[in-house]
Amino acid sequence: MKRLNAQGLSYRELNEKIRALLDSGEKEIVIENVNGQRYIGTGVKAQARLVVHGVPGNNLGALMDGLHIEVYGNAQDGVGNTMNEGTIVVHGHATDITGYSMRGGKIFIRGHVGYRVGIHMKAFREKNPVIVVGGKAGDFFGEYMAGGTLVLLGLDIKPGEQIVGNYIATGMHGGEIFIRGKLDDDILIGKEAKVLEPEEKDYHRLEALIKEFAEYFDLDADKILAVPFIKLIPYNKRPYGNLYAY
Amino acid sequence: MSAIRMNPPEFRVVRDEEKCIKCLVCVRQCGFEAQQYDPEEDRVYSLDENCVACQRCVCLCPTRALRIERNPVPYKLNAHWTPEHIHNINKQAATGGVLLTGMGNDKPYPAYFDRLLLNASQVTNPSIDPLREPMELRTYLGSRPDYLGGEKDRYFGPTPLVPIETPIMFTAISYGAISHQAFEALARAAKAYGTLFNTGEGGLPEDLYEYADHAIVQVASGRFGVHSEYLNAARVIEIKIGQGAKPGIGGHLPGEKITASIAATRMIPEGTDALSPAPHHDIYSIEDLRQLILTLKEATRYTKPVSVKIAAVHNVAAIASGIARAGADIIAIDGFRGGTGAAPLMIRDHVGIPIELAIAAVDQRLREEGIRNRVSLVAAGGFRSSADVVKAIALGADAVYIGTAALVALGCHLCQKCYTGKCSWGIATQDPYKTRRLNPEIGAERLYNLLHGWSHEIKEMLGGMGINSIESLRGNRLHLRGVGLTEAELKLLGVKHAGEGM
Structure with missing residues (x-):
């Protein structure tokens, strides 16, 4: 295990140091005093653990392939952007476009997330990307979703707060969204998606994901699972097939 | 029916x-x-x-x-x-x-290339014969430092320049829009001639990675097939913001065209629509663009130049300035004649501006701001001949992309039905019965011949002007004269009217 002090380092200096350690075969790096440095773990293909103390900047783990990143703090925009494989665990909130276009791997956010989370997530062969959000999400949750699994738990929501913003699943043409509890009638759902009750096998998969989530954040999985979920899937995988005049 | x-x-x-x-x-x-x-x-x-x-x-x-x-x-x-x-x-x-069409805008808007004439040497300076004297077409793409001897790049660190043996590259055409055979022909020809082809936004098929060193790989809003190996294998990475045939809109590759092989290359399931959202949802500003440019540079450890491709639109000069300042090494501008496999007819025929005006405006603006050295300018959109290429370079482009011309070399007769997937020539189709008609080796040979012919013509035109290097032509608008153009057009193009001397 190696320690890095990010204080006063530019993102480029910091990422070079991380890369150098990973290149030398280091399997665990603890980075302290991270304060907005972008692109941590971006484009890295390696099996190793990065522990981040502080607030990493945008595009944490973008295009990442295999790392396990754990953030003790909040994260910003673009967590796991176009990520291929690996795990990102955030012990705080994350902002917009978490998991944009991610193709594989898992993201666990303890707190809330911003807008357009899980946008254009895909699945590919054996890959099925997963995002589990502990708190609430902003507008356009699962927009353009093409594959993978989004789970929204709505823990710690204050009275009067909505679990999710409007336009959830707009343009959805693949994948699945699970939401704990019910959606208020005034939340706008994309016309491409339909709401169902999860089946038993869905709950089996959910159970596994939520146990993993609960383990990272020291929560009681059974308590989370005690509330029923709803499931959103697309009506079909060709939402705009009839848009054109030939 | x-x-x-x-x-x-x-x-x-x-x-x-x-x-x-x-x-x-x-x-x-x-x-x-x-x-x-x-x-x-x-x-x-x-x-x-x-x-x-x-x-x-x-x-x-x-x-x-x-x-x-x-x-x-x-x-x-x-x-x-x-x-x-x-x-x-x-x-x-x-x-x-929505009315759908294929290929580029076919409406009778003015073609400024046909209103520009080139110069030649007579008496006072000797013309050069490229058959017997050296003539340099090699072009280096990428960002040049602001001054020599200092730090090479203040912000981003150096990214290497990429040489191409002729200022002509193959434009972005995705595997999916065209057949594997057509795609392979472009890749082979680019490698054989020492220039680059562009994967478009559909990824690079696994069996064509041997050509990756001559590939510009695209990162578009759908992020299809984008992963670190794809980025690291490429010569240049291009962020696709827009396309001349359909500025401002996204794309839908219909599910029936997503065969097993295309699905594997795009890294999506078979039979699903491949939807490219109109914007990149991580780019809402120049600052965000800079962030994606830097993400790609970080992902490839600053070994690849990053290009940003936009459609030529009304405010193109200011946008290009922003792109240069965002840290792009190359700006590719696609004019309103640019081709497409599918675009809404109304968008194709009524949105955007001619590439000639866009090149002139962008080159002028970047020079005025003292940042022309930071980017190479690549022009695209309807280049029909080597004369169009020479005129574009004289207006300020470093190199050009050809797409339609390359497809014509492969057999395309511009019937504009690419979007049906029924192409009889085996180009814009995935039907194995039809794609077999296009032999990639023969296709590559025809493309090579085209590059060879055009390159020699460019040398002849340069020699006639008394120039022995394409670099000396770039932005050299004194070698252009307009015919039948208005004051406003001449001013925008930065050229004098035919008949005016030096």
């Missing part, structure tokens, strides 16, 4: 029955089922309404018995309500859909 077919056929097939030997090549080759055979009557006949005038049957008929004619539509003459408008309204009245 609707009860009444409101639109008369656009073309008609004329068969010389005396020459026809009923070999049925035309029936087998027609991708649109316009050629038919009735075995009971032993008769070859045509369904004119299916004919798209792609000329496949005409070219393959062994006895030259076939001819395609425009079908004259005897509507009352009307300069405003042309048959095209009437037919489009009928299509939409029947389906309620």
Whole structure:
């Protein structure tokens, strides 16, 4: 295990140091005093653990392939952007476009997330990307979703707060969204998606994901699972097939 | 089919029955089922309404018995309500859909290339014969430092320049829009000639990674097939913001075209629509663009130049300035004549500006701001000949992308039906029966020949001007003169009118 002090380092200096350690075969790096440095773990293909103390900047783990990143703090925009494989665990909130276009791997956010989370997530062969959000999400949750699994738990929501913003699943043409509890009638759902009750096998998969989530954040999985979920899937995988005049 | 077919056929097939030997090549080759055979009557006949005038049957008929004619539509003459408008309204009245088309804008807007003339040396400076004297077409793409001797790049660290042996590259055409065979032909030709091809936004097929060193790989809003190996294998990474044929809109590759191989390359499931959102949802500003540029540079450890491709639109000069300041190494600008595999007709024909004006405006603006050295300018959108290329470079481009011209070299006859996936020439189709028609080796040879011919013509034109290096032509607008252009047009292009001296 190696320690890095990010204080006063530019993102480029910091990422070079991380890369150098990973290149030398280091399997665990603890980075302290991270304060907005972008692109941590971006484009890295390696099996190793990065522990981040502080607030990493945008595009944490973008295009990442295999790392396990754990953030003790909040994260910003673009967590796991176009990520291929690996795990990102955030012990705080994350902002917009978490998991944009991610193709594989898992993201666990303890707190809330911003807008357009899980946008254009895909699945590919054996890959099925997963995002589990502990708190609430902003507008356009699962927009353009093409594959993978989004789970929204709505823990710690204050009275009067909505679990999710409007336009959830707009343009959805693949994948699945699970939401704990019910959606208020005034939340706008994309016309491409339909709401169902999860089946038993869905709950089996959910159970596994939520146990993993609960383990990272020291929560009681059974308590989370005690509330029923709803499931959103697309009506079909060709939402705009009839848009054109030939 | 609707009860009444409101639109008369656009073309008609004329068969010389005396020459026809009923070999049925035309029936087998027609991708649109316009050629038919009735075995009971032993008769070859045509369904004119299916004919798209792609000329496949005409070219393959062994006895030259076939001819395609425009079908004259005897509507009352009307300069405003042309048959095209009437037919489009009928299509939409029947389906309620958006009109779709393929290839570039075909409307008679001015082509400034045809209003610009080149200079040549006479008496006072000698012209150069490229057959016997060295003539340099090699072009280096990428960002140059602001000054020599200092830190190479203040912000981003150096990214290497990329040499190409001729200032002509193949533009972004995705695997999916075209067949594997056509895609491979472009890759092979680029490698053989020492230039670059562009994967488009559909990824790079695994079996073509041997050509990656000559690939510009695209990262578009759908992020199809984008992963670190793809980025690291490439020579240049291009962020696709826009396309000349459809500025401001995204794309839908329909599920029926997503075969197993295309799905593998795009890294999506088979049969799903491949939807590219109109914007990148991580780019809402120049600062965000800079963030994606830097993400890609970080992902490749600053070993690849990053290009940003935009459509030529009204505010192109200011946008290009922002892109240069965002840290791009190359700006690719696609004019309104740029081709496409599918675009809404209204967008293709009515949005964007001519590439000639865009190059001139961008080059001028970047020079005025003292940042022209930071980027290479690549122009695209309707380059038909080497003369168009020379004129674009004289207006300020470093290099050009050709797309339609390359597809024509592969057999395309511009029938504009790419979006149907029925291409008889095996280019814009995934039907194995048709894609087999295009041999990638022969295709690559034809593309190589095209590059060779154009490159030699460019050398001749340079030599005539007394220039022995393409670098000396770049932005050298004194070698251009306008004919029949207005004051405003001349000013925008930065050229004098023909007849004015130096």
